[in-house]
Amino acid sequence: MDYVSYSIEKIAKWCDGKLVADNKNSELIKLAFDSRLVFDTNGLLFFALTSKQNDGHNFIKELYNKGVRNFVVNSSFAIDDNYKNANWIIVENTLDSLQKLALSYRKTLEAEVVGITGSNGKTIVKEWIAQFLFDDFSLARSPRSYNSQIGVPFSLWKIKDFHQIAIVEAGISKPNEMDKLQKMILPKIGILTNIGYAHQENFVNKEEILNEKLKLFKESDLILYSCDNEVIHSKIKEAYKDKKTLKWGRNSCADLQLISKEINSTTKLRFRWQNDEFEVDFQFNDSVSIENIMPVILFALYKGYAYSDIAKKVLQIEPVAMRMEQKDGINGCLILNDSYNYDILSLEVALNFLGQQATKKGMSRTLILSDIVQSGEDDEDIYPRIAKLVKSKNISRVIGVGESISNFASLFSVKDVFYSKTEEFINNIHNYSFKNEVVLIKGARSFSFEKISELLELKQHSTVLEINLNAFINNLKVLKGHLKPETKILGMVKAFGYGSGSYPISSTLQNNGASYLGVAFADEGVELRQKGITLPIIVMNPEIKSFNLMLEYDLEPEIYSVENLKEFAKVVREYGGEGKIHIKVDTGMNRFGFLPNQIEELILELKKIPYLKVVSVFSHLAASDEVEHDSFTKLQVEKFNQICDKIEQSLDYKFLKHILNSAGIERFPEYQFDMVRAGIGMYGFSADRDSNLQNVLTLKSYVSQIKIIDENEFVGYGLSEKLNKGDKLAVIPVGYADGLNRHLSNGKGELLIGDKLFPIVGRVCMDTCMINITGSDVTLNDEVIVFGDRYPASVMADKLGTISYEIMTNISQRVKRVYFKE
């Protein structure tokens, strides 16, 4: 790599640290703080950062053995004689020093720095602006969503002296974090995406978040924001009245005003700008994407782009995919497809990952690489660097695609092959044997490398339930957004985590701030404990015969009757110690629970059993999602309050109170008490039409056979449906034993392929169903969605006269669960 390097002395100064160097000539290029991401140790400086979970100092020995020689450490770290030829920058606090380094480094940069903040959309807006400008500017941007106190310094370090524009994300999760980010980023131009509920835990309210975010623009010359939000608009006018602003939005206050939108195959957006009106076609039709494209267009206008160029580029905007696809390939290959963004840095990261996988699996390395199209650098500079980088990574063979890279073929090894077009390579692909190798496919979008990836992937279809953990975590945050920061969340994971898998969901909850878990039966809790879940767990339907097991595994029963209280007390007394219990009161549901007239008796009993500790008292709402029953809900809460008061007065300690389920959290946050019990909302189903909850579950299958129908033919068991000559059918390997309800037979249900729905024909079989695809171009192996993002389970539930809960919990255990997370 030919990036400018810096002497360790200079860096020590920037870090405000004391240098103890065996080799003062060290030239440093790269920074690292995560030992797992250290591959190439040349010119690498490791920051031993400390956090609650981790201490980077613990990895120094391992890194030294890997070849790292330059470290930034806290003064308390003992450097012993075993570290020969190493350099140490000794500081008070490694994170502070990293930030000081970034601050000094930033001041050397000439690039026009654009700072983006907001609650949602930062990364998308950043990536889209980058997609927009790449062809015309030499541009740097924060990798992925590197926007934190640690991420920002690393993002800044990636800006080099030749970059003209740098787009840097700033994200905060606590008050007073933005000042530090602002000093480092020093954005000349600021963009505020929006203010929502994300990360609200540590803030009093939205206004506090807004005030904090706005600090990013303290020294900016220009601020871009949406004036549709009155609070934001007036705040910026007040706080930054002397600054230039450019506004987007639907209101007439906007400089870039969206005046109409028309959704067909694309979305036609019509804008007013200055005295003109212009139109763009956009591939997306959802409101979030439309919100996100506006700052991008506004920024382009500010940069002087013509309407025609803007229209062309907007149409080319692509979804921001944030992960490298990893798939099993033909003949034992592993396929890594990383075609989403392509610059030399991302190539290096991808090559490192390729190396790691190849070493682990003992396989050889193949790289399929296109022209680099948007580097902002001359070919004469960039291809030699790529060739050098590739050589340093022990690649067994390189297949280059594109005219530019082909011109530099001589820089690569003689056995490497070059094609000028993707089609040309595909036409020759049968001449290659791909076997037991890790193949990294890295191409600019315009090269359509997904076609190559498709050919190399092993076709191994099955019916799977995909669980999107990013969406799940998002939903948890959305629900938290309705709550006070101190309100606890109990995640309901009964019934196999509503069908999504108990353990993966529970561990996600454990890692994302839940305080409690709820299961239906003791067995479910035992399994979670055995797999390492440490959160407190309430068992909602505790059976007397499992009380012992529950004590053994530290599971806490719901107590709903005096009999059940006495039984548990007996077991606890024999077992020894204190038993934690949760008192369920019945305020109108008429399911489990003490009725109001049984509370006196409960209190009398509780007083006799001092070794049982009431951890919480709770009740369940019968109709929290139904407006017409809101007065009943309020009555339930009133009863609950009275009962809690009574119990509180007679016990000499406090306990937690909780009554809200998901719909309650969304509709009655005023009744949140100390804790809430979230279930269906975490999986994306809302009682509120406008909610920001995202779909989590996708049940998908594929087309396994296609047939054309002859005269006088029927389909399926019972010959229940007659077909027309020439009809086309697709056979799908998903049936009622998987959870596709048999009542969806004969056209009642539909399955989604691409963006079309096809009716189920004949009766749903145990393992299979048939759909009518007449007139479509559906082909073998096409993906079939039973329900998912664009066809939610709630639609199927409506058709069946049931609720999403039942659809989800009926997906049978034989359907493989596949989890993904960025």
Ligand SMILES: *Cc1c(COP(=O)(O)O)cnc(C)c1O
């Ligand atoms: C299932 C359950 C919940 C969660 O309800 P959702 O509607 O899925 O949010 C809460 N409390 C109790 C007692 C439950 O049984």
